Amino acid sequence: MDHCGKSDAAGDGVSRHRGQGSTTQAVLAVCTLAIVFAAALADADRVNINGYLQESIAVRRDQLDDVMFHRQTFNAEVEGEITENVGFLFEADLWRDDPHFLERDSYKSRIREAHVKFRFDEFDLRFGRFQIGWGQSDALIISDQVTPFDLTNFIVPEFDEIRQGVDGALLDYYFDSGDELQLVWLTRFIPPNFPDHDSPWTFVDNEALQANGLTFQDPVDPPWTVANSEYGIRYQSHPDWADWSVGYLRSWTDIPTPRFFLPNVVPIYDQFHMFMADIAYPKGNYLFRGETVYEVGKAHSTFDPDNPFTLQALDTVNAGFVSEHDVWRTLVAVETKPDFDWWQQADLTFQLVHEQLIDPHPALVEENETNYLVMIASAAYKNETIKPRLLTVVNPDGDDAWIQTKIDFEPFDSWRFTIEYDQFMGHGFDGRNGGNFGMFNDNDLFLASVRYSY
Amino acid sequence: MADTPLRSAQPRPLLRASGYASVVLPAVCVLLLAGPVQVGADEPLSGLEIMQKNDRARRSDTEHQVMTMTLQNSRGQQRVRTIEGWSLEVTEDEERRFSKFLEPPDVKGTTLLYYDYTAKDDDTWLYLPALKKVKRILSTNKKDYFMGSDFTYEDMENTDLVNWEYTHTGSAEQDGVDCYVVNGLPNNDDERRQTAYSRIVNWVGKEDFISRRVEYYDKKDRLSKVLRFEEIRAVSAADSRQRAHKFLMDNLITKHKTELVFSQIELDVKVDDDIFSQRNLRQ
Numbered sequence: 001m002d003h004c005g006k007s008d009a010a011g012d013g014v015s016r017h018r019g020q021g022s023t024t025q026a027v028l029a030v031c032t033l034a035i036v037f038a039a040a041l042a043d044a045d046r047v048n049i050n051g052y053l054q055e056s057i058a059v060r061r062d063q064l065d066d067v068m069f070h071r072q073t074f075n076a077e078v079e080g081e082i083t084e085n086v087g088f089l090f091e092a093d094l095w096r097d098d099p100h101f102l103e104r105d106s107y108k109s110r111i112r113e114a115h116v117k118f119r120f121d122e123f124d125l126r127f128g129r130f131q132i133g134w135g136q137s138d139a140l141i142i143s144d145q146v147t148p149f150d151l152t153n154f155i156v157p158e159f160d161e162i163r164q165g166v167d168g169a170l171l172d173y174y175f176d177s178g179d180e181l182q183l184v185w186l187t188r189f190i191p192p193n194f195p196d197h198d199s200p201w202t203f204v205d206n207e208a209l210q211a212n213g214l215t216f217q218d219p220v221d222p223p224w225t226v227a228n229s230e231y232g233i234r235y236q237s238h239p240d241w242a243d244w245s246v247g248y249l250r251s252w253t254d255i256p257t258p259r260f261f262l263p264n265v266v267p268i269y270d271q272f273h274m275f276m277a278d279i280a281y282p283k284g285n286y287l288f289r290g291e292t293v294y295e296v297g298k299a300h301s302t303f304d305p306d307n308p309f310t311l312q313a314l315d316t317v318n319a320g321f322v323s324e325h326d327v328w329r330t331l332v333a334v335e336t337k338p339d340f341d342w343w344q345q346a347d348l349t350f351q352l353v354h355e356q357l358i359d360p361h362p363a364l365v366e367e368n369e370t371n372y373l374v375m376i377a378s379a380a381y382k383n384e385t386i387k388p389r390l391l392t393v394v395n396p397d398g399d400d401a402w403i404q405t406k407i408d409f410e411p412f413d414s415w416r417f418t419i420e421y422d423q424f425m426g427h428g429f430d431g432r433n434g435g436n437f438g439m440f441n442d443n444d445l446f447l448a449s450v451r452y453s454y
Numbered sequence: 455m456a457d458t459p460l461r462s463a464q465p466r467p468l469l470r471a472s473g474y475a476s477v478v479l480p481a482v483c484v485l486l487l488a489g490p491v492q493v494g495a496d497e498p499l500s501g502l503e504i505m506q507k508n509d510r511a512r513r514s515d516t517e518h519q520v521m522t523m524t525l526q527n528s529r530g531q532q533r534v535r536t537i538e539g540w541s542l543e544v545t546e547d548e549e550r551r552f553s554k555f556l557e558p559p560d561v562k563g564t565t566l567l568y569y570d571y572t573a574k575d576d577d578t579w580l581y582l583p584a585l586k587k588v589k590r591i592l593s594t595n596k597k598d599y600f601m602g603s604d605f606t607y608e609d610m611e612n613t614d615l616v617n618w619e620y621t622h623t624g625s626a627e628q629d630g631v632d633c634y635v636v637n638g639l640p641n642n643d644d645e646r647r648q649t650a651y652s653r654i655v656n657w658v659g660k661e662d663f664i665s666r667r668v669e670y671y672d673k674k675d676r677l678s679k680v681l682r683f684e685e686i687r688a689v690s691a692a693d694s695r696q697r698a699h700k701f702l703m704d705n706l707i708t709k710h711k712t713e714l715v716f717s718q719i720e721l722d723v724k725v726d727d728d729i730f731s732q733r734n735l736r737q
Contacts, residue, residue, distance in 0.1 A: 050559055124733070133587035147586075160584030174733050238732055240577065243590045280590040282575060287592045337595040345598050383525060383710055384602030413533045413558040453559035 047080035051091075054451040058156055060200075061421075061444040068200055068445055069156045070098040077113075087117045089130075093161075101198040110150075112165050123173040129165040132184060134234065134247065136278045136289040137331045139374050139391060140353050143247070143276035143293045146184060146232060148192035148254050154201040154440065155404070155422065156447065166190055168229075179237045182247075186230035189222050189252040189269065200443050208305045209265060219256040219267035228252075228271075242281040249274040257299040259320025266320070270299045289333040289351075296326050302363035313363035323361035330354050333374075345380035367429055371396050385411050393437060399426030400435035414454065420447040501620025501636040505656070507663040512697065514721040517541045520556075521716045525602055528709035534558065535601055540729050547572040550730035565735045572614070581735040588735050597650040604679060604705040604712040606650060609670070617645035626657060628666040629684070633657040651678075662686075664696055672707070680704045689719045697721075 051074070058069035077091040091113040097106040115128030135143040150162040168186035175181070195201040209216055222228045234247030251274060256267035278291040302313040303321035316323050333351040340346065351374035360368040373396060378389040391404040406420040422445050426438020499507070523535045536557040542550045551568040555561045569577040576593040596608035619641040626635050638654040640646045652675050657667035665683050672678040683698035701714040728734060 048562075050562060052560070119737075131586045133585055135587075136589075163586070172733070174731070178731060180732065236732075238579075238590075243579075282577070282590065282592065284575065285592070287590065335592055337592055337598070339595060339597070346595070347592075380599075380602075383527065383599065383604070383708075385527075410560075411531070414560060416560060451560075 046082075047078065049076070049078050050454065051076040052451050052453040054449060056157070056447065056449040058445045058447040060442075061423075061446060062442075064446075067098075067100045068443065069153055069447070071157070072096045073161070085119045087119070088115065089117065090114045099199075101200065102196065110164070112163075114165070115170075123171055125172075126170040127168075129167050130170055131163050131165050132170065132182075133163075134245075134276065134278075136280055136291045137333065137351065137353070138349065138376060139393065140331070140351070140372060142291045142329055142331050142353070143249075143274070143278065145249060145251060145254070145274060145293075146186075146230075148190060150193045151255075152193045152195050152199070152201070154195070155402075156201075156445070164190065164192060166230075177237075179235065182232075182234040182236070184230075184232045184234075188224045189228060189230060191219070191221065191252075191256075191269065192254050194255075201440065203439065205305070212305050213263050214260070214265050214305070215263055216258075216265045217267070219269060222252060222269055222271075234276075242279055244279040245277065247276045249276070253298060257301055257322055258303070259322055260301075260303040261320050268299075268320075270297070272297045285336055285339075287335040289335070290331065292328070292330040294326065294328050297324055298327050299323070300325055300357070300361070300364050300366060302361055302365065304363075304365045310363055312361075316361065316363065323364065325360055325364075326358040328356045328358060343379055345378075345384065347376070347378045349376040350374070351376075365429075365431075367397070367435070370435065385409065395426070395433070395435050395438070397433040397435075399433045400429075400438035401425040402437035402440075414452055416449075416451045416453075418447070418449040418451075420449075421445070422447070499622060499634065501622040501638070502615070504622060504634045504636050504658050504663070505615070505620055505638075508656070508658045508665060511663040512695075514695075515543050516722055516725040518718070518720040518723055518725065519716055520718040521714050523601065523603055524713040524715070525604075526711045526713070533602065535561070537601075540725050542725050542727070542730060552729050552734065567730060567732070567735050569730075570611070579732065579735060588732055596648050604703040604708075604710055605714075608648075608650060609679075609681070609703075617642055623655075625660070628657045628682075631666055632660045633666050634660055662696055664698065676707070678705065678707050680706065689721055693721060695721060 054071075054073040054075070056069065056071050056073075057067060060066040060068055073093055073095040075091070075093050077089070079087070079089045081087045090111075092109060092111045094109045095107075097108070111129055113128075113130050115126045115130045118125040132146040133144055134146055135141075137144070141149075147166050148164050150157070150164055166186045167188065167190070168184065170185075171181075171183040173181040173183075195203070197204075197206060204216065206216065230249070230251045232247060232249035232251070234245055236245040237243070250271065252269045252271055256269045259266045259268055273296040274293055275296075276291070276293045279289070281288045281290075299322045301321060302316045302323050304310065304313075313321055331351055331353045333349060335347065335349045338346045338348055351372075353372040353374065355370040357364070357366075357368045373392075373394045375392045376389070378387065380387045387408040387410070389404075389406045389408075391402075391406075393402040395401060401424070403423045403425075404420065406418065409417040411417075422443075424437050424440040424443055427434040427441055428439035429435050518538075518540050520536070520538045523537065525533045525535075534557060535555065537553055537555055539551060539553045541552075544550055549568075549570045551566075551570065553566045553568075555564045563583040565581045567579045571577075578591050578593055579588055580591050581588045594607045596611070597606055599606055600610060617640060618638045621637045621639075623635050623637045626633055634657070636656045636658060638656065640649050640651075650672065651670050652673050653671045655669040655671070656665060658664070659666055664686055667683070668681040669677055670679040670681070680703070682702045682704075683700070684702065685699035686696055687699060688694045689697050697716070697719055699716045699719070701712075703712040703714075705711065
């Protein structure tokens with residue numbers, strides 16, 4: 001189960017940045033130019049320009065001179081209306097990374113959204129690059145798998161910074177009852193960005209691979225064909241008693257599952273089906289949330305680098321030490337607002353996330369069943385100028401936990417100052433316990449950030 | 455819509471920006487039992503009757519408004535929020551409100567949708583542009599403050615009259631206007647537990663029944679906040695209904711102040727149902 005990004009049972013992946021195809025870039029360039037042209041045509045009163053400038057730095061707790069993350073970000077968003085029924089949105093980031101593990105500064109940019117939106121009486125239609133959020137969960141991803149996330153620095157950037165855009169068409173149809181039907185078609189699979197080889201957030205143990213004489217190859221993007229495009233449908237309803245939705249997504253695993261064709265390790269993306277449902281049910285001072293997905297046909301690795309030739313894995317040799325299994329993942333959560341004088345603007349959330357592999361192969365190098373307990377507590381003091389927040393994620397099997405304490409200071413309009421401490425406890429999965437957060441046990445960090453919004 | 459004393463309102467689409475706790479709402483059952491308010495010309499008005507007239511003086515089926523909220527701390531530092539809101543009274547027991555934050559930039563585009571019910575828990579949805587998600591959220595704790603202001607949600611929402619007892623305690627002058635002074639007390643354990651106040655004192659204009667001043671006393675019976683209403687004038691050249699265009703809330707405990715200035719108030723304008731929809735949250 002991933003913090004951000006589609007879950008991949010292997011828990012492995014690649015540690016390199018993935019470039020986007022030149023064709024995609026060309027399409028985006030055309031979209032962007034069209035939007036800029038549209039913005040020029042639009043009435044100035046109908047164009048809004050927003051964004052932010054941000055400076056963030058994170059240092060390792062046990063070695064304060066080790067800068068694990070250092071980024072300056074310029075974000076810009078242009079939104080406008082060309083006519084009453086036609087609008088556009090363009091949002092892009094430009095940033096510079098300068099952590100210690102990079103030999104030189106890294107300048108990058110990303111178009112987060114660039115689409116034209118047509119508004120009709122019954123439906124909205126978008127073409128271009130957009131972002132979509134599905135599901136009810138906070139902190140852990142259950143069904144929010146339509147748009148990928150930038151995994152380069154794991155949890156260090158904020159959640160709203162790491163969601164990437166997808167290219168295609170999006171239709172939102174609205175019924176008279178208030179129910180909604182969403183149809184999405186994505187022209188091609190865009191993989192997320194992954195940590196650099198030298199990053200403390202890489203989840204590939206290159207040393208172990210090399211020690212076993214293995215060569216890790218670059219993953220190959222699926223060919224850009226209609227058959228490889230992604231598509232989904234979601235129906236949402238908002239009756240008085242609850243909000244609920246059901247959906248289906250035909251997608252690709254964001255994190256490729258490595259195939260071991262010795263001595264080469266070839267990460268391969270796989271297509272899978274995802275069926276989802278969620279609900280938000282308020283009752284008095286409590287809000288209950290539920291979310292579940294059933295993923296069909298996900299590939300899972302049976303290759304253990306420390307014990308590579310087990311008899312149990314022999315029947316998967318021809319498949320590159322991979323076995324296909326369905327995955328069932330569920331979240332149940334309850335939110336409330338505790339009423340204490342000392343806890344102002346209180347919000348408290350408890351979540352239980354359960355992931356289950358269906359009929360698992362005995363040689364899988366991952367847990368067949370994973371649970372996480374999540375607690376989020378937040379408050380606001382001094383007329384919402386001081387906002388503390390505590391997040392804990394704990395695997396009850398042990399040796400796998402993440403605690404984040406964070407305080408936002410917002411003493412002036414448009415300015416936000418953040419200090420944060422992240423602690424990871426445990427180790428990577430060792431056949432008994434450990435997991436996704438414990439594997440970063442050495443990466444406890446302090447973070448400071450300042451953002452100016454305009 | 456015919457005037458009824460069931461609900462209170464002042465400029466309120468955002469969070470009933472005027473329902474301030476002084477304006478407590480009679481409940482249906484009270485009306486059924488009491489029938490129409492009949493007050494003889496020479497009889498002194500009761501506290502309840504004054505509050506009912508106060509309510510009638512500021513009712514409308516729909517409202518659209520733009521307000522600027524200035525927050526000022528004890529050192530004089532200011533923060534400014536601009537919010538546009540719409541409200542629609544669907545039935546006597548249901549009101550819908552939609553709020554959109556226009557400023558400052560870090561919350562711009564955030565939208566809120568409320569379905570307020572008299573007889574059951576409210577429904578609230580929030581859209582956060584950064585997360586691209588509409589989320590149903592818990593109805594707020596009445597004691598929570600709205601957007602860093604000195605207005606709690608309780609101050610801004612309507613309250614069932616059955617939960618409060620009003621006493622007409624005398625007269626006083628506020629800003630040169632002769633006012634009734636009405637003392638409000640929560641009259642049951644539930645309300646006493648939920649409210650942040652031990653009592654609320656209202657100054658209501660004798661001529662126009664428009665609120666002029668509200669005093670909030672905390673659970674220790676300390677005067678904790680004072681709300682004043684200024685710039686009372688006609689809504690527009692075409693609409694002579696009187697509304698306060700400026701609210702000033704002084705928090706005497708924290709020395710923090712909030713000023714609400716309504717740059718636009720439109721009453722009983724056509725408000726499309728689609729405004730109060732999930733679709734509009736994401737627009």
